[in-house]
Amino acid sequence: DDCWVVIEGIVYDVTEYVKIHPGGRWIILNYAGGDASEGYYKQMHSERADEILSKMKIGKFKKTEP
Numbered sequence: 001d002d003c004w005v006v007i008e009g010i011v012y013d014v015t016e017y018v019k020i021h022p023g024g025r026w027i028i029l030n031y032a033g034g035d036a037s038e039g040y041y042k043q044m045h046s047e048r049a050d051e052i053l054s055k056m057k058i059g060k061f062k063k064t065e066p
Contacts, residue, residue: 003028004058005036012056 003015005028018025023043031039045053 003032005031006034006061007037007040007053009061010057011059011061012053013058014053014056017052017056 003018004013018028
């Protein structure tokens with residue numbers, strides 16, 4: 001029901017955006033629950049995309065040691 005991704009250590013809730021992503025939902029869903037940094041920057045997103053993404057920020061990813 002939820003779709004979260006991490007980009008450069010920041011966690012984003014992209015649940016609602018998946019439905020309207022211009023490149024299709026599967027592009028985002030491939031990274032669901034994981035690090036989407038490479039995929040995000042590989043696609044050369046616009047400043048507008050960065051603005052949209054910034055509104056979905058929910059926190060920072062903190063890696064813990066086992």
